[in-house]
Amino acid sequence: MGVSRATDQAFDFHMPVVVVGAGAAGLTAALAARDAGAEVLLLERDPHPRGSTSMSQGYACAAGTKIQREQGIEDGSETFFADIMARTKGTADPVVARTVADNAGETIDWLVERHAIPFRLNISWAGFFGHSVNRMHGVPSRTGEELHGSLIRAAEEAGVTLVTGAHVDEVYADADGTVRGVRIQRRDGGVEKVGCDALVLTTCGFGANHEMVRKFIPSFGTAPYYRYFGHEGNDGEGIQWGVELGGALGCMDAYxxxxxxxxxxxxxxxxxxxxxxxxxxxxxxxxxxxxxxxxxxxxxxxxxxxxxxxxxxxxxxxxxxxxxxxxxxxxxxxxxxxxxxxxxxxxxxxxxxxxxxxxxxxxxxxxxxxxxxxxxxxxxxxxxxxxxxxxxxxxxxxxFHTQGGLKVDAGARVLREDGTPLPNLLAGGGTACSISGNGVDGYLPAAGLATAITLGRLAGATAAGLAAA
Ligand SMILES: Cc1cc2nc3c(=O)[nH]c(=O)nc-3n(C[C@H](O)[C@H](O)[C@H](O)COP(=O)(O)OP(=O)(O)OC[C@H]3O[C@@H](n4cnc5c(N)ncnc54)[C@H](O)[C@@H]3O)c2cc1C
CATH class of the missing domain: 3.90.700.10 (Succinate dehydrogenase/fumarate reductase flavoprotein, catalytic domain)
Known part of the structure; x- marks a missing residue:
């Protein structure tokens, strides 16, 4: 299963925006699309969304937030961008680094003010591991479970249609890469085909796919001590579909x-x-x-x-x-x-x-x-x-989490090798190339969720725009 180019698909129903994967990236994408007025279908393979988001400690780094200002912390996108580039020795994808540095702060403010996600600065990580100021935003219990639960609650309140136990296993597209819809496998064996105007891939990375890890991160994937501790659903499906549709990959050795x-x-x-x-x-x-x-x-x-x-x-x-x-x-x-x-x-x-x-x-x-x-x-x-x-x-x-993925632009549109965007395909979270450069030592703490919520929000807004066009 993967991408089907059959042009004569009959869909059971149609939704303007379809988001695949209900982790932090998918939920913020769905929220942003709803805020922009689009009808959204969020599909999650697990009976209850967990993903790496629930396994995490729930911290997201972001610069220039109201929470930081209230605590007298001076921070901004330039400082954040400089920290990303210093941590990665200049190897981070500059577009994604700039996009996250510029937009993560607004994303936290939006989640707090509009969707009542209880972010706060509850740990002091200034000066550690590459953050020059304290920009670690977490929820009170400092657990990903709480963050994930708050995002699900917000999505329900915003009118997102979340369907669980719905494993997407095929994407239907035209020859030029325009996505027409997806196929869903239900847990009872049922199959449905949904048409869409824009597709957001938020299925996360490929840590659970040992074959992909061996291929892209051979130094770790083939080591005798290889060990993965992330969600089993992070098996690289979304990344593989993106590539089949013509998308380019970035920083695939990062984790x-x-x-x-x-x-x-x-x-x-x-x-x-x-x-x-x-x-x-x-x-x-x-x-x-x-x-x-x-x-x-x-x-x-x-x-x-x-x-x-x-x-x-x-x-x-x-x-x-x-x-x-x-x-x-x-x-x-x-x-x-x-x-x-x-x-x-x-x-x-x-x-x-x-x-x-x-x-x-x-x-x-x-x-x-x-x-x-x-x-x-x-x-x-x-x-x-x-x-x-x-x-x-x-x-x-x-x-814990792979950091390489589909290359995206500042609106989270998936890019081809020549830098042009695919017509209506977006990616966020672990499915997209992150801000960690190459290897294991470019990871800034809390960059995973920062990228998930920031690219998620941008992908949702862009998808809503494409669907309305
Ligand atoms: C133990 C641990 C601790 C971490 N701590 C932190 C931290 O404190 N701060 C931080 O920034 N990062 C942390 N990370 C990384 C962080 O969890 C990830 O960067 C983030 O959760 C990625 O979000 P996501 O939405 O892309 O993926 P996920 O949360 O994994 O969500 C992807 C979802 O897609 C679903 N899915 C996959 N394929 C399909 C399909 N074909 N059809 C339907 N659904 C599908 C999956 O079931 C899953 O629910 C941690 C990771 C781990 C493992």
């Missing part, structure tokens, strides 16, 4: 890794405590990286350690930063957090050499006092030393 996934629970460990002074050691009891250099590339640093394991070591002060979060509470209730009064007792609990862990912690204390220099380049002097009883969480690294 978001994460270096703190609780093992074997598959639950995210919030990185705040590492950013504020916790450390990660391997099973030899030794640090092996600057834990705060790059949260995405830290995934590879951990996966290259013995058994692909890193133990995050923290104290009560660092634990207090995250202990009220749902993920941490779940980990604690599962017995994942090991606690001991001394370094030797903790080493025995987590089965690492006691003398090595003691040496590591002694070194960290000296690092916080500025007596020695970190061999990996981390600055410990801005945090108080780890003290009192100690805790440990076993973690590993994983690929």
């Amino acid at each position: 978001q890794g994460y270096g703190a996934l609780a093992e074997p629970y598959g639950i995210i460990v919030n990185y705040d405590m590492v950013m504020q002074g916790a450390i990660t050691v391997n099973t030899l009891g030794e640090r092996f990286s600057n834990e705060n250099a790059d949260i995405s590339a830290q995934a590879l640093n951990i996966l290259r350690q013995p058994d692909g394991i890193g133990w995050i070591i923290f104290d009560d002060e660092r634990r207090a930063l995250v202990e009220d979060l749902p993920e941490y509470r779940e980990l604690a209730s599962l017995g994942a957090v090991r606690t001991a009064e001394t370094s030797d007792a903790l080493a025995a609990l987590i089965k690492v050499p006691a003398d090595a862990l003691r040496r590591t912690l002694d070194d960290v204390e000296r690092l916080t006092k500025g007596e020695i220099t970190c061999p990996f380049g981390r600055d410990f002097t801005r945090h108080p030393p780890l003290s009192g009883r100690l805790h440990a969480l076993k973690t590993t690294g994983a690929l």
